């Protein structure tokens with residue numbers, strides 16, 4: 294059933310994660326659920342993660358109002374935290390030297406103090422140099438996952454910034470799996 298659901302999602306959601314990438318995340322969630330799951334970025338896959346972590350705690354972080362509203366409208370019981378990212382992808386060359394400024398201190402205490410078992414980073418958008426890029430979400434995920442000995446997935450690591458940023462903050466030594474453009478870093 295889950296395989297069919299993932300296949301249907303990929304067909305109806307072109308340009309996002311592939312079947313193999315979703316399956317990597319889904320299978321790890323199935324091993325850990327019910328757990329604490331933090332997801333950077335909502336979309337048509339949000340209900341998949343909610344259902345995969347049935348009985349656990351799932352929180353989404355989103356910067357685009359239209360997509361946050363979409364998720365709240367379409368996914369029953371979803372928790373979406375509205376955030377603002379102040380970076381541009383092009384700033385990575387400088388920001389890499391001052392990572393602590395990337396920590397998302399404005400997230401609610403219940404997010405910053407929770408023990409996250411699994412964190413999925415699939416936002417904000419980073420397709421162009423003037424997009425926000427994922428420096429803030431990846432850095433914040435690294436701090437939270439190291440503390441909780443969790444797992445971090447980063448999508449779109451075919452892009453230079455995501456790949457470099459992940460290696461810098463999550464550590465190439467911690468990369469446990471890589472399927473297409475989805476990387477998995479483990480701190481357990």
Ligand SMILES: C[S@@+](CC[C@H](N)C(=O)[O-])C[C@H]1O[C@@H](n2cnc3c(N)ncnc32)[C@H](O)[C@@H]1O
Nearest residue numbers: 309310334335336337338357360415416417418
């Ligand atoms: C890579 S997309 C996240 C896609 C989502 N994880 C999915 O697979 O449906 C990053 C950001 O783009 C926006 N977004 C979500 N779904 C989108 C879609 N199908 N097409 C374009 N942008 C999307 C949201 O603001 C999201 O945080």
